[in-house]
Amino acid sequence: MQEAPFDAGAELNRFSAGAAGAGAVVSFSGIVRDVEGRLNAMEIEHYPGMTERAIRDIADQARERWSLLDVMVIHRFGTMRPGDQIMMVATASRHRVAAFEAAEFLMDYLKSRAPFWKKEVTDEGKTWVDATQADEEALNRW
Amino acid sequence: MQEAPFDAGAELNRFSAGAAGAGAVVSFSGIVRDVEGRLNAMEIEHYPGMTERAIRDIADQARERWSLLDVMVIHRFGTMRPGDQIMMVATASRHRVAAFEAAEFLMDYLKSRAPFWKKEVTDEGKTWVDATQADEEALNRW
Amino acid sequence: MNVLYFAWVRERIGLPRETVETEAATVAALVEELKAREERYAAAFADISALRVALDQELADFDAPLAGVREVAFFPPMTGG
């Protein structure tokens, strides 16, 4: 949880170096996407306190379900520009299937169960991003 | 295709910076795993010429099946030590599902369809790594 | 009891948090009390199915009891990641 930008490559290297015994490291980076070239900024609001608690809970669930050597979650809040990194998840495991599945699980839960709300800022004004049915349904597979 | 080591973090940052319009970047790093603390080295043999061709073909298939902004595959050959990075795959897409699926597809195909052969070097000698039934069956889901 | 609002719930009600004196037994009863206060609350809580609630920073249902709860938060479905 941080407002400041982060260096995804440096975080990946630090994470991989720390995960002794890992054969597989999967990372996911979420980036502010410039929808149709009209997005000026993305504002992310969060619920201090609950955010940390929810992320810790989701990471603990991943550790229980898969044999992981390490898990990392970074999520920013505040104002970001198109191309900026919003968040990052990384998982380390002995084998690739666990690392992939756990990373997807973390992403699906962070999308819909961690208290963040995105607002798009364009020339026409500011609009809260709607949660999608697809994101909610993505939780059903776990 | 290279014998030299690479910097996964630097490659991830370069890849993300080049994938304009991406909302999701997934990376996979394969690392030499020290099986039971007895592995001295991993030797990777490959088939020059066919390797490049097979990797290009697998990457093209991924681009056909998913809406990707970019794909990256790095694979080393030669002698590596436990903890060394063997290979790396990265995918960039607008949405996370395509990026995750394409990265898993690339990994499943690289495992069983790109001409690389791993040999483990221990104090007891050298042993070729057997292909697993699970890796072969992983292709059936695509 | 501390009541927190986030995203467009916060904007519609016009404040991020407030202290509420209530005897409401459940979240739903608290929502009814708030809706009865002023139009802006009625507007924010018009469609409960579009809202989520957390009790002491854990997601909960609208029929959950409020006994012992210190912090209630209302917000739209999350859009993280």
Added chain:
Amino acid sequence: MNVLYFAWVRERIGLPRETVETEAATVAALVEELKAREERYAAAFADISALRVALDQELADFDAPLAGVREVAFFPPMTGG
């Protein structure tokens, strides 16, 4: 025709590549010719189901025709990634 061997196939036969003069119509026929040469070939090709073949750097089946092919490679199942 260039014939290449990789991994333990290369080790068993004892060389990475050789030029072979053959009239074999299919990969399987070429394999039979090679097996008839010497014990080390017979050992390498003893269990065809444990082997893979590529014709001009594309994976193929053992009943594939050799007409026009310049490079044949034999190797065990790949273990990349």
